[in-house]
Amino acid sequence: MNIEKMTAVEIGKKIKGKELSAPEVAEALIGNFRDREFINAYTEFDADTIKENARKAQEAIDRGEAGSVLAGVPIGVKDNISTKGELSTCASKILEGYKPPFDATAVDKLKKAHMFVAGKMNMDEFAMGSTSETSAYGPVRNPWNPDHVPGGSSGGAAAAVAAGAAICALGSDTGGSIRQPASYCGVTGFKPTYGVVSRYGLIAYASSLDQIGPVAADALDCAAIMDVISGIDANDSTTISLDQKESFLDSMTGDIKGRIIGVPEECFGEGVEDDVKAGVESVIKELEKCGAKAKPIHLPFIRYAVPTYYIIATAEASSNLSRFDGVKYGYRSKDSNSIDDLIINSRSEGFGPEVRKRILLGTFVLSSGYYDAYYNKALKMKRMIIDGFEDAYKDCDVIICPTAPMTAPRLGSSLSDPMKMYLSDIFTVSVNLAGLPGLSVPCGFDKKNMPIGAQIIGAAGRDKTVLNMGYAYQKVTDHHMKRPEV
């Protein structure tokens, strides 16, 4: 059985039609995982637990309990999303051995839909990075070329889906962490509008920007997963409800006639690789053939997005990550003589260099005397970015631009040039700052045969419009079906 050739929705339908069972899918997945261990996509993949989870899901399906179209389908979960009684470490030494006493709301919803958790996925430590190289479990490799990074921070999720080592996965996206690795690995990744998916149980990096979303084979799978995980949550006061008249999946009509695509000039200029430009322009052409209209627009504020993002994200991170002090759970430094030493040593030894750097930066921008110069200014800039997008959406339904200005770089090349790495987030971070929905769809390959991703961005709450645009594109192209030789 070639589960790597099937989408989650297809597998779900076969399970419903009794052509397949959850345990059979689990067996196939475990086999694929073993053949692809070199990509290092998982922080935890326990075959026995997965078989047990599959058996329980199948029992519920056999009892005829209501589930989703994805009942019986395994799903990988990024290691920063809490799974009850299973390691949830953010790929960090400081959370070594930590098993949460509760499920994240998104995971709880997966289980209620009779999907089952199949492993925890590798990532940049605390989701801080664009390459999945900062993990305490070692770097993830890109299945299209193991010398290249898979992107990050949800690199394990994207690499596993591309390689057939996962059917689909839950990732998290703070500044592009779902869309950029999806782009680098040639899979489909969706960041919902802020608040559409509960953050309860997502171990916070930057609370005002974090959002859980799906990484999968195509836009239909993303829509099906959104039907499972979205919705108001009494445990998260920042959740919002979208129009509930139609499910995500039912909204996937592929009809985009008359839709207006905004094409921001700023996103096709200097610094964007030619192959990437060509790939994304081909998406716009295909969509025009389907009845959409393209129109040039301007996003002049986009050049402020990266500094704004790194101030807000690191400020919140410096506070969110303060709770890891060696007192309650995770890593504790030995032989400390005072409480101050215990906290200082545990944090110095437990966090990796990228996380330490961001905590220091965030601590600095919130310090008395600097707050107005940095953090407050960044909040004002964030407001301007929100307003700027609102203006742009007066003239268009979606905006299409590259997900990243380049394709996946070689392992090791980014961390030696961090400014380049930070700047490569330019097209994704503004979407988080404005809280908008963004989808990355594969749209071809560059000369090195590395995948290119196009980003479709919608106005706040127009998640279905965005996914439907991606679906329309994938109906008439097959880039999303291409898989690397393993």
Add this chain to the structure above:
Amino acid sequence: MNKEWEMVIGLEVHVELSTKSKIFCSCTTEFGGAPNTHCCPVCMGMPGTLPVLNKEVLTRAIKAGLALNCEIEKETRFDRKNYFYPDLPKAYQISQLYKPIAHDGLVEIEVGEETKQIRIHEMHMEEDAGKLIHSDWDNETYPDYNRCGVPLLEIVSEPDFRSAAEVSAYLEKIKSLFTYLGISDCKMQEGSMRADVNLSVRKKGAAEYGTRTEMKNINSVKAIERAIESEADRQVDLLISGEKVRQETRHWNDDKRSSYAMRSKENAQDYRYFPEPDIPPMIITDEEIDEIRRNLPEFMGEKKARFVDRYGLSAYDAGLLVQNKKQADFFESVVHEGADAKATANWMIGYFAKIMKDLAIEFEDIELSAPRLSKLIGFVESGKVNRKDGIELLNMMIKGEGPDDVEKYLEEKGLFLSNDNSELEKFVLEAIEANPKAVEEYKAGKEKVVGFLVGHVMKNAKGKFNPSVVKDAMKTELKKQ
């Protein structure tokens, strides 16, 4: 304190709200409990958990803000106060700095004959921290997170106090307002009300404030008064001898009646406040504020004035009754049942107070029926029941041993005084006959012996007559002699 100097004091008062559940989760706020049994992943700050505001906390904060005559912030929000300490599991406290729920208030206090207004700078909501328990057994320190997330209001005054007496009047006033509102029990001893004292001194008439020190978490009004007097003297002594006051936090040791420096301003923490991203701003409408304002209870001052006005009580008696809302409400119920207001006030201030003192109980601890008490007061005050017997019955009632039917009980025990005049006359004549010497003395002008003769009657009649009726009858009979 030296007459040429004055003290300048500002207060930060923390009040625990008596909501059933914590401010950001559904754990109980109950005091005590085995360590770490009143907590959950949210109040223990486990990774990935999020705070969800208990709406009752916001409602109570608005009530408190209105009672302190504050402006209510229409778009209030929480901020994070970041610092590391093992009793603070998230390493930040969710508090309010930039947009506190209430600001610019005014509290009127009475000190002696004077009234004075204390300005409120702001009042905000926040979560309490846990506490650390040191074990002498193994010389380790253990955190107890039960108190984490108990809702607090912090009330920050302007530096308007000039004496310890003003400070204690203010604390009593806040306690009275908040207990009348039913939002907190404000017990300093149990830590549900705590005060930090910011104090400086200056020469009388000086325009500038001196350098201030802060004394934290002193746990009784008396101790606060002592701490203030001591600290003001210490600062004046320093300044007179040409030294400077250091800006620092000092710990008051009430047993030793002295304070020592804990940390100076150089070591002051930078709390790196920023808006709490996990809780959206709260929008409060004028309608909501008006609705809460309309339902505010009558406060102590208003109630006292009304008691004087409506029931004709003295200001002093009314003042004593309204000290405690439950007591004031009970007074009104008893009067409502028909008892005379002044008599009821006298009973509650006099007999009640003595009995409660003898039994060492508080008014809060007793359950009394207003209709039964009203009846009893009526019988005693109209002379139908002997006062001594009435008080004895009251004593039983306060202990919870009183009868269901007061009238039936008095009947059965034969405690109603007799109205039978012919019978009374027999007893009176018998007393006169038995005490010829006393009668002689009366005739010689010794009025006092009437009391002796009345006593004789009361003893023989086993108290079945009203003593004042016996006295009248006795006087009438003696005049005939």
